[in-house]
Amino acid sequence: MSENTFMERERALKVKGEYDVLVAGGGTAGVVAAIAAARNGANTILVERYGFLGGTMINGACSLHSYFNVYKPFPGVERKQLVKGIPSEIVDRMIEAGGCLGNIEQVRGYGYDTVITPIDHEVFKAVIVKMMEESGVKLLLHTLMVDTITEGDTVKGIIIESKSGREAILAKTVIDTTGDGDVAFRAGAECIGELQPYNVGLSFSMANVNIEKAAAFFEENGALTQLAYADKGSVKDNIARFVGQIENIDKFKGYMQKIGMMRALMTYSLHRGDLTYINSVAVSPLAELTAEEMTRAEVQVRHQLSQIVEFIKTHIPGFQDAYVSWTGNQIGIRRTRVIDCEYDITANDVENGSRFEDEIALYGFHDMGPRRNVNKGGYYGIPYRALLPKKIENLLVAGRMITSDWTAHMSTRNVVSCMAQGQAVGTAAALCSKLDISPGKLNVKTLQETLIKDGVYLEK
């Protein structure tokens, strides 16, 4: 023991259970992975650190980009639903539960995203729990994955910490959907790629907003860059999305730079007078993935949020009587560790619409639109190899931890892509545990056939 280290005592850990498939992280990709694995016959456990499921998707990203191609700016290109299967079933269930207005076409700003699908974060929490129960997933909430159990480069399970103490769970196949690659990293996988500017945000909701008035203000000032309508059950208020490009209004420019906020008031609304989602907070990226840096960002976003709210209540008509009704449960981080996988999706793949023999999903949205659309309204394939960490056996990864190229990541990290990847890794893991093989040995044709049988669109 030195001054700066402490030797933890050795102890025997209770093995809490043995499963065919273990999914670590019950966020965007993880919930879909768990459902897919269980439906394909695997005895599946989902481990999540919080008391709810959904991760970043319901803590700052509830306008789901996108099940469709960005076709509208390209005459002659047809509207195509690229992501179906479980991610699409979730939308149907959300509509049924009153927590989604459906797939909405933008009337303005459709060069960024033509069809968006806004969901209600609170309704999602109930819907997804029902779907877990129906598919037979064993849920373990309030549980942090802290380490891996490995034999050489083969993952055999994970070590968890919770109010029950420190325990172990064993599994034939493990899926890392922690967003940060916690499992892959602890198992010894390589991390690659650079950080993203404006990496960290905090989305929030405001109630009692006169949305028509706010949108009209941006329109009058030449700053209304995105707009979509939907039936919210109100004759007065049918605006489902508006983006007010504050930076286009000269008198506000200096202020925004001073507090470092994002250029726009990016919003969507599911209920009359309620801005369900406002995405405007932006602070500098984490220099490293540590509690100190996360704390620094957490404190900064809270300060910035107060400043933004004061600013919009004072300067933007329609917000005078509004109040903050919800904030994300923690900072939203767009990019931390990226795991080195058998294939690394490139900006060229995204922008030129690369297709792959082993593709397990198709995707057509790029967060850099309208400047950098995917292949003129087309789409690209996500290869199975992009979900296979190099060197590590019995492990699959999905979500924002793939794709080292920042420009390409601006596409692959979006919610609907993460969910589509989730269905692929969940299905693959179930097949692998049945065949008793590592994911690298799986016959991709079998995986593709199973995905198609389960409703995934693969254009085969």
Ligand SMILES: Cc1cc2nc3c(=O)[nH]c(=O)nc-3n(C[C@H](O)[C@H](O)[C@H](O)COP(=O)(O)OP(=O)(O)OC[C@H]3O[C@@H](n4cnc5c(N)ncnc54)[C@H](O)[C@@H]3O)c2cc1C
């Ligand atoms: C501010 C912000 C706004 C965004 N806006 C949009 C948008 O409008 N539309 C869009 O499509 N995308 C948007 N994105 C991107 C998108 O939301 C994310 O990239 C995507 O949701 C990531 O999904 P994931 O499954 O990789 O991770 P997550 O959804 O974050 O899931 C990770 C899960 O793992 C859990 N976890 C983490 N570590 C552990 C551990 N050690 N043990 C147990 N559990 C653990 C977490 O609690 C979480 O539930 C936004 C992102 C941010 C940050």
